[in-house]
Amino acid sequence: MTTQQLTNQILKKKSFLCIGLDVDINKIPQHLLKEKDPIFAFNKAVIDATHHLCVAYKPNTAFYEAYGLKGWKSLEKTINYLKKNYPEIFTIADAKRGDIGNTSKMYAKAFLEDLNFDSITVAPYMGKDSVEPFLTFEGKHTILLALTSNPGAFDFQTKKEGNQELYKQVLEISKTWANSHNLMYVVGATKAEYFQEIRQIIPDSFLLVPGVGAQGGSLQDVCKFGMNSNVGLLINSSRSIIYASSNGDFAQAAMLKARELQHQMEEILKSN
Numbered sequence: 001m002t003t004q005q006l007t008n009q010i011l012k013k014k015s016f017l018c019i020g021l022d023v024d025i026n027k028i029p030q031h032l033l034k035e036k037d038p039i040f041a042f043n044k045a046v047i048d049a050t051h052h053l054c055v056a057y058k059p060n061t062a063f064y065e066a067y068g069l070k071g072w073k074s075l076e077k078t079i080n081y082l083k084k085n086y087p088e089i090f091t092i093a094d095a096k097r098g099d100i101g102n103t104s105k106m107y108a109k110a111f112l113e114d115l116n117f118d119s120i121t122v123a124p125y126m127g128k129d130s131v132e133p134f135l136t137f138e139g140k141h142t143i144l145l146a147l148t149s150n151p152g153a154f155d156f157q158t159k160k161e162g163n164q165e166l167y168k169q170v171l172e173i174s175k176t177w178a179n180s181h182n183l184m185y186v187v188g189a190t191k192a193e194y195f196q197e198i199r200q201i202i203p204d205s206f207l208l209v210p211g212v213g214a215q216g217g218s219l220q221d222v223c224k225f226g227m228n229s230n231v232g233l234l235i236n237s238s239r240s241i242i243y244a245s246s247n248g249d250f251a252q253a254a255m256l257k258a259r260e261l262q263h264q265m266e267e268i269l270k271s272n
Contacts (some may be wrong), residue, residue: 001118001139003206006090007230014266016231017258018056018092018208019047020238021046021078022063027243029250039074042250044081044163046242049251051086053258056234058208076135091118092143092208098123102217105133110195112140119143121186121208124170128177135179137237141206142183143161146170149188149211167194171201184208187226189235192218195225203228210236212261219261223268231269237261 010016021043025033028042035041047057059078064071073102082089097107097120104122111120119141122134134142147157147167157167162174174183187198189211198207207226212219212235219235226233241261245253 001090007130009088011231015262016232016233017054017261018058018236019054019241020236021057021059022238029246037074040077044079045251049255050258051263056090058094074243093117093120094208096121096123098126101129101133109147110132112137132178135182143208144185146185147191149185149190189222192221206232212237
């Protein structure tokens with residue numbers, strides 16, 4: 001999927017919502033445990049109820065890998081269901097991979113070719129040769145961790161080397177890598193005050209923004225400082241949507257919560 005196709009979906013749906021499918025089997029409604037594949041049954045219900053309100057889904061792969069082969073099968077079934085029924089949806093493998101070049105090549109093949117995700121999150125700590133293998137896949141996107149939403153982000157990401165913070169160096173240097181036009185970046189909503197300076201470095205890139213909702217990030221602040229002429233934002237919300245209810249009405253509750261965010265986004269788009 002191209003960034004222009006993604007932008008077209010944003011404008012068509014009046015939404016730049018990404019829903020995180022971080023499925024903890026201990027939190028899903030108990031009646032689903034009777035299903036042959038409870039995780040996929042949960043995902044399918046949430047997707048069918050919310051697909052018209054969002055432009056992306058982001059399974060965090062740890063929530064699937066934790067259940068071994070069964071979890072991996074649930075992930076595979078989820079992505080196949082999306083590709084077959086809602087091919088306009090942008091898919092993100094939140095895998096946070098990053099290793100030496102030949103290993104990164106295999107990670108990229110697993111998620112971007114075999115599972116056919118549109119994108120994957122990647123850690124930049126090992127540098128150019130650990131990221132470029134992901135960037136070679138045409139029509140696929142690598143979402144680089146830049147400034148994350150967790151408290152520990154301040155341990156390294158905002159530390160200065162010379163006169164520039166580490167996360168800014170990541171942004172600057174990554175632009176020089178081969179096929180850097182396939183890069184997107186993770187910037188946490190809890191760091192909204194940083195968006196203005198980030199946009200000075202990467203004015204045109206899409207930003208995946210976690211932290212709105214359960215982590216307390218402000219949608220309005222993120223949009224004020226982070227939105228560009230092509231919108232350029234994917235606002236992720238996970239727990240506050242998919243666990244809006246633990247009862248039989250969980251899919252309906254997820255839809256209502258997603259619609260609430262979509263309505264806010266529609267108003268923001270109108271005003272911009």
